[in-house]
Amino acid sequence: MKLITVAGPPSSGKTSVILKTIAALGLPPGSVGVVKFDSLTSFDHQRYDEQQIPNQTAFAGKICPDHHFVSNVEGAVEWGMKKGLSVLVTESAGLCNRCSPYVNGILSVCVIDNLSGINTPRKIGPMLKYADIVVVTKGDVVSQAEREVFAFNIREVNASATVLFVNGITGQGAFMLARHWQDTLDIQTLRDRKLRFTMPAAICSYCTGETLIGEMYQLGMVKRMEFDDESP
Amino acid sequence: MKALDYVAEVSSVPIGDILRRYPLAVDYLANIRLVGVDETKTLPEILENVDEDMLEEFGLDREEVIFHFSAFLEAFSRMEESIETISSITILGGRDKTGRPEMLELTVTPGEVVSIVGPTGSGKSRLLEDIECLAQRDTPTARQILINGSVPDLDKRFATGGKLVAQLSQNMNFVMDLTVQEFLEMHAKSRMIPDSAAVVEKCFAVANSLAGEKFALDTKVTQLSGGQSRSLMIADTALLSSSPIILIDELENAGIDRREAIEILVGNEKIVLMSTHDPLLALRADKRIVIKNGGVANVIETTAEEEQTLHKIEAIDSALLTIRNQLRRGEIVTEESIPEFQER
Ligand SMILES: Nc1nc2c(ncn2[C@@H]2O[C@H](COP(=O)(O)OP(=O)(O)OP(=O)(O)O)[C@@H](O)[C@H]2O)c(=O)[nH]1
Ligand SMILES: Nc1ncnc2c1ncn2[C@@H]1O[C@H](COP(=O)(O)OP(=O)(O)OP(=O)(O)O)[C@@H](O)[C@H]1O
Ligand SMILES: [Mg+2]
Ligand SMILES: [Mg+2]
Ligand SMILES: [Zn+2]
Ligand SMILES: [Zn+2]
Numbered sequence: 001m002k003l004i005t006v007a008g009p010p011s012s013g014k015t016s017v018i019l020k021t022i023a024a025l026g027l028p029p030g031s032v033g034v035v036k037f038d039s040l041t042s043f044d045h046q047r048y049d050e051q052q053i054p055n056q057t058a059f060a061g062k063i064c065p066d067h068h069f070v071s072n073v074e075g076a077v078e079w080g081m082k083k084g085l086s087v088l089v090t091e092s093a094g095l096c097n098r099c100s101p102y103v104n105g106i107l108s109v110c111v112i113d114n115l116s117g118i119n120t121p122r123k124i125g126p127m128l129k130y131a132d133i134v135v136v137t138k139g140d141v142v143s144q145a146e147r148e149v150f151a152f153n154i155r156e157v158n159a160s161a162t163v164l165f166v167n168g169i170t171g172q173g174a175f176m177l178a179r180h181w182q183d184t185l186d187i188q189t190l191r192d193r194k195l196r197f198t199m200p201a202a203i204c205s206y207c208t209g210e211t212l213i214g215e216m217y218q219l220g221m222v223k224r225m226e227f228d229d230e231s232p
Numbered sequence: 233m234k235a236l237d238y239v240a241e242v243s244s245v246p247i248g249d250i251l252r253r254y255p256l257a258v259d260y261l262a263n264i265r266l267v268g269v270d271e272t273k274t275l276p277e278i279l280e281n282v283d284e285d286m287l288e289e290f291g292l293d294r295e296e297v298i299f300h301f302s303a304f305l306e307a308f309s310r311m312e313e314s315i316e317t318i319s320s321i322t323i324l325g326g327r328d329k330t331g332r333p334e335m336l337e338l339t340v341t342p343g344e345v346v347s348i349v350g351p352t353g354s355g356k357s358r359l360l361e362d363i364e365c366l367a368q369r370d371t372p373t374a375r376q377i378l379i380n381g382s383v384p385d386l387d388k389r390f391a392t393g394g395k396l397v398a399q400l401s402q403n404m405n406f407v408m409d410l411t412v413q414e415f416l417e418m419h420a421k422s423r424m425i426p427d428s429a430a431v432v433e434k435c436f437a438v439a440n441s442l443a444g445e446k447f448a449l450d451t452k453v454t455q456l457s458g459g460q461s462r463s464l465m466i467a468d469t470a471l472l473s474s475s476p477i478i479l480i481d482e483l484e485n486a487g488i489d490r491r492e493a494i495e496i497l498v499g500n501e502k503i504v505l506m507s508t509h510d511p512l513l514a515l516r517a518d519k520r521i522v523i524k525n526g527g528v529a530n531v532i533e534t535t536a537e538e539e540q541t542l543h544k545i546e547a548i549d550s551a552l553l554t555i556r557n558q559l560r561r562g563e564i565v566t567e568e569s570i571p572e573f574q575e576r
Contacts, residue, residue, distance in 0.1 A: 118408055118418070122263050126291050142407050143461075144398045144475075145419045145468045149408075152422035156259050159307030172361055175370060197291045 001085055002184050003077060007092040007101050007127050008111035009120075013137035014091050015044045016168030017111055019051060023171065024178035025087065030054060032087040035076040037069050037101070044091065054083055065092070066199045069101045074190045081188065087181065100126035102196040107184040109177070110161075113138040114150055121153040128154065130196040133180055134161045137168045233309065238302035242275050250275070256424070260304050264290050264297065275301065308424070318342075318396070318476050319380050321503055323363070326374030328527025329355070334375070336528045338521070340503050342476065345494060347514045348507040350523030356507035359523065360479045363505065364397050373526065398475035400465055402482050406453040412436065412464065413449040419472050431471060438496060439467035442488045459488050470496045480506035483513065491516060491546075512549055515542050547571070 008014050022032045033054040036044045040059065048055035056079060060068035069092055080088035092101045102108035110131035112120060115138050121128055128134060134154050139147050151163050162180070166173035205219040242250060248271025251257050261267065265286065269278050279287075279294040287293060292300060325336030340346055348356045355373070362375045366384050369376050378384070379396075408415060416435050420428035440446050442463035447456060456464060462483065469478060478497055483490060483506065494516055497504050508514050515538055522530040551571050558565055 115407055122259075129291065140401075141403055141405060143404050143465050143468070144400065144473055145415070145465070146406065146408055148395075148473065149418055149422045155307065156256070156304070157263060159304050170361075172365060175365070198288075 001077070001080055001186060001188075002087045002107075002181065003080075003187055003190070004087065004089045004107050004109060004181055004184065005073075005092070005102055006089055006109045006111060007099070007131075008135075009113075009116065009124070010093050012111045012113045012116065013135075013166075013168035014093060014111045015047055017135055017137060017166050017174065017177070018089055018091060019047065019053075020166065020168065020171035020174035021177045021181065022051070022053060022087075022089075024175040025181060027086060031085055032089065033080055033083055033085045034089045034091055035079070037065065037072070037090060037092040039065050039093075042093070054085070064199070066099045066101060070195065070199065073101070073103070077187070077190050099199075100130045100195075100197045102130050103190060104194045104196055105185070106187070106190075106193070107132055107180065108196070109133045109135060111135045111137060112154075114142045114147060118146065118149055118153060121150065121157050124157075126197045128161075129158050131158060131161050133177065134158065134163050135177060136163065136165050139165050140167050140169070233306065235299075235302050235306040238305045239298060242298055242302055242305075244274060246272050247275050247278060248272060254305055254308075255421075256308055257301075257305065260301055264292070318503075321363070321477060322378035322381060323359075324376040324378065325528060326367075326369065326371075326376070328373075328525050330525065332527065334373075334527040336531070338519075338528075338531055339381075340505070342501045342503050343498055344519075345498055345504045345506070345517040347517035347520040348505065348523060349509070349514050349520050350529075354523045355526040356523055357481055358526065359521070359528075360399075360481055360505065360507055363477070364399065364479060366396075395475055397477045397479060398469050398473045400462075400469060400478065400480045400483065404465065406456065406461055406464075408453060411450045411452055412439075412447065412456075415453045415464075416468065416472070419468060423472060423474060425472075435464075435467045435471045438471065439464040442466060442493055442496075444488065463488050463493075466493045466496065470500045470502065476501075477503045478505070480504065480508075482507060482509070511545055512542075515539070515545065 006014050006018060018034060025032060029052055034048050036042055036055065036057045038044075038057065038059055040061070042057055042059075045055055045057050056076070058068070058072055073090060076090060077088065090101070092099075100108075108131045110124070110128050110133070112124065112128070112134065114136060136147070136150060136154070147165070154161070154163055164173055164176055166177060205217055207220070210217050247269055251271070261269065266278070266282070275298060276294070279297055282294070284293065287297060320339050320341045322339045323336060325334030327333055338346075348359055350356050358373060359375075362371055362373055363377055365371065366377045366379070367373070367375050368383065406415070410418065413432065413436070416432040417428055420431055425431055436449060439460075440463070443460045445457065445460065447460050453461070453464070466488075483493070490510065490513055494504065494513065506513060506517070514520055515534055518534060520532050520534065521528050522532065551569075555565055555569050558569060
């Protein structure tokens with residue numbers, strides 16, 4: 001089974017791109033599945049159901065979404081193997097900009113959209129920097145110049161990635177992404193594979209339910225900001 | 233130069249000199265929050281005093297910063313060299329909507345304009361899409377696109393981020409929060425054009441010559457009217473985009489000097505294909521592709537007689553424009569506004 005990890009900011013077009021790419025793969029119905037990782041709610045399962053794509057949704061709830069992803073992605077692979085899938089796609093949303101749910105040796109795709117502002121590529125961090133393929137959506141509604149500048153800003157952050165333009169509505173460009181999916185290696189399990197980048201650290205008192213504000217309530221890993229102390 | 237050569241350079245040359253040699257380097261440093269550094273020091277010296285925890289947030293340690301930075305410089309020097317030039321594009325027929333074979337082999341070269349005409353829903357936009365994705369009998373139309381007479385190397389082509397084709401359509405808008413000047417400068421920078429001031433100025437002048445109502449360099453691009461936006465997009469695509477092929481999907485209602493727009497694009501040795509319902513644009517082209525039911529039904533070379541009629545059509549067009557302007561000014565349209573065309 002091939003595993004593809006897809007991540008990207010909320011509403012950037014991940015589901016649209018995944019659906020169009022699955023169609024472009026042209027595999028028998030039911031042989032490509034999706035596991036959606038989200039924080040609180042998601043309506044993506046309706047769209048996958050509509051296309052009769054086997055899918056599961058996992059909510060992180062009060063757990064850090066990345067930690068939730070790593071602790072469940074192996075289970076996702078087991079589910080895919082049991083279902084006899086030939087391709088399993090994980091879709092992660094609701095992550096912070098520090099996250100990158102990518103695993104060494106597993107094709108990692110980051111989806112961002114042209115509408116999110118030209119500096120967005122510089123702000124996303126590891127999720128973009130460690131991706132093998134960066135998919136840019138919503139190019140149909142912005143100018144040629146903005147598409148070019150956006151792609152340039154992506155290359156400044158990740159000079160080695162392949163940048164693909166995909167229209168999530170018409171599917172234009174999806175067949176190229178499908179080619180990259182076809183070329184990835186087959187796996188049986190994820191055990192002992194390594195993450196490309198460390199997860200955000202979070203072991204402070206607030207992790208365990210503290211809600212009061214004040215230095216005396218803070219324990220564990222705390223990062224304190226330095227403000228300039230000049231008086232006016 | 234190889235990445236390793238850059239490592240040697242970055243390790244021994246003061247960062248101030250590096251920044252002057254490679255103007256993009258400042259972006260790299262800004263991306264990892266290294267700003268206002270001591271320009272007399274080398275990068276390794278600067279990194280000595282940088283908090284390791286801060287670097288770790290970016291997934292790097294001191295040594296990796298140097299390698300990563302060198303790879304960055306190497307990648308962008310490569311980009312500078314790979315400006316695409318092409319000598320022709322060929323469209324090989326596939327099949328129409330009913331599956332009937334499409335008899336077509338059409339080659340277009342730089343400086344040529346081809347218009348695409350046909351009823352609504354006949355497949356004009358589809359043909360443009362086939363060209364954009366360099367279809368290889370793998371789209372619903374089964375058409376094939378050749379570059380310079382042969383099958384394009386898809387991986388190489390797409391690695392450059394689809395730089396072969398620029399697109400213009402009525403649905404496109406500006407979303408950047410920048411002034412016209414900042415916008416043009418930013419685009420020039422991304423193209424790594426050394427003397428950007430001159431080309432920015434030229435672009436601005438051309439855009440204003442196309443637009444009915446003039447705009448200023450410090451106007452926000454998002455505040456431009458539809459016609460002004462379209463003018464700026466055309467000027468920018470002609471002068472600042474590296475793509476040798478330009479695909480235009482309907483430009484007619486933009487309220488700009490359309491003929492002039494086409495002249496500007498063609499003057500810059502671009503291959504221009506445009507889907508249109510506008511007689512003026514359709515006849516301005518050297519050839520026009522007629523689409524019916526999803527397939528190319530005919531390719532017509534614009535005849536000498538048609539070129540003659542172009543003058544009359546322009547007269548009709550400018551008469552319409554006069555009436556449009558009268559209405560805009562709040563005037564009353566009279567019989568006199570409409571010239572006599574009926575005499576033959
Ligand atoms: N114009 C345009 N709209 C697009 C494109 N791709 C996606 N959209 C629209 O963007 C919206 C969000 O797309 P989704 O695919 O649901 O995004 P997502 O990243 O899966 O969203 P979450 O999973 O909720 O984070 C939808 O309304 C899509 O129709 C595109 O290329 N062009
Ligand atoms: N040869 C073909 N085989 C199958 N489908 C086709 C073919 N040609 C076009 N189509 C489909 O027909 C539909 C209408 O085509 P398209 O949008 O290109 O029309 P159009 O000429 O641009 O219309 P308009 O003038 O309204 O913009 C599209 O869904 C397109 O994919
Ligand atoms: Mg989604
Ligand atoms: Mg159309
Ligand atoms: Zn996170
Ligand atoms: Zn915590």
